[in-house]
Amino acid sequence: MSTRARQKPAATDLKQERAIRTRALILDAAARAFADKGYPATTILDVAELMGATKGAVYFHFANKNALAAAVTEEFYVRLRFMAQEVEDQALPPGAAVCELLTRTGVMFRDDQVIRAGARLQIEQSLIDADLPTPFLGYTEIVTGLLRAAATEGALPAGSDPEVIGRVLVSAFFGAQHMSWVMNNRADITQRVEEILATVLPGLPG
Numbered sequence: 001m002s003t004r005a006r007q008k009p010a011a012t013d014l015k016q017e018r019a020i021r022t023r024a025l026i027l028d029a030a031a032r033a034f035a036d037k038g039y040p041a042t043t044i045l046d047v048a049e050l051m052g053a054t055k056g057a058v059y060f061h062f063a064n065k066n067a068l069a070a071a072v073t074e075e076f077y078v079r080l081r082f083m084a085q086e087v088e089d090q091a092l093p094p095g096a097a098v099c100e101l102l103t104r105t106g107v108m109f110r111d112d113q114v115i116r117a118g119a120r121l122q123i124e125q126s127l128i129d130a131d132l133p134t135p136f137l138g139y140t141e142i143v144t145g146l147l148r149a150a151a152t153e154g155a156l157p158a159g160s161d162p163e164v165i166g167r168v169l170v171s172a173f174f175g176a177q178h179m180s181w182v183m184n185n186r187a188d189i190t191q192r193v194e195e196i197l198a199t200v201l202p203g204l205p206g
Contacts (some may be wrong), residue, residue: 009162026074027072028114030071031113032048033050034118035116035120038120040125040127046060069132071132073132076118076119076121076122077118077133079108079112079115080108082114084139085143093150094149094153095204096204098147098150098204099204101142101143101146101202102143102173102196105139105173106177107190110187116173116186119177119178140167144162147162148202167198176192176195177189179192
């Protein structure tokens with residue numbers, strides 16, 4: 001086999017790795033723009049300038065702004081699922097896992113630009129011409145599953161309905177993060193989460 005033939009796969013791999021890195025940079029830049037300016041005000045040029053590239057580089061990976069918003073939203077859910085898996089891997093008691101999950105979610109909404117962008121894009125989804133996941137369903141299922149396990153272990157008050165508590169917790173969390181965003185740029189989100197948990201689940205460890 002010639003030297004040139006041996007080098008071809010390496011060159012192809014390098015090109016693929018570069019494309020993956022570029023796509024990640026585009027998503028990070030798009031998340032910053034969407035989080036700061038919102039979907040309607042963000043342009044492809046904004047994204048390109050934030051990552052120090054041309055509009056052509058963005059269009060090479062994403063057909064339009066709708067596709068870019070859909071990709072950022074999907075990454076939002078990927079990161080939430082990954083974080084939920086990390087909490088599950090800690091093998092905490094179910095009640096403690098609920099508290100850990102909501103607390104870590106609050107930190108992500110405060111510190112993670114993709115999460116901040118995804119939250120805003122969900123609010124603005126009627127303006128986006130793309131199929132976005134139905135918000136809240138997957139997260140509610142995770143919280144409710146943990147609460148069912150907590151009820152089975154006797155960690156919830158007698159007669160508690162895990163389904164109802166799950167809906168209340170998720171509603172309270174997403175309402176609180178929105179208020180925290182509007183009023184304080186989410187600087188107080190962890191305190192708000194603590195208040196929710198102390199009020200809705202006062203008997204569980206935080």
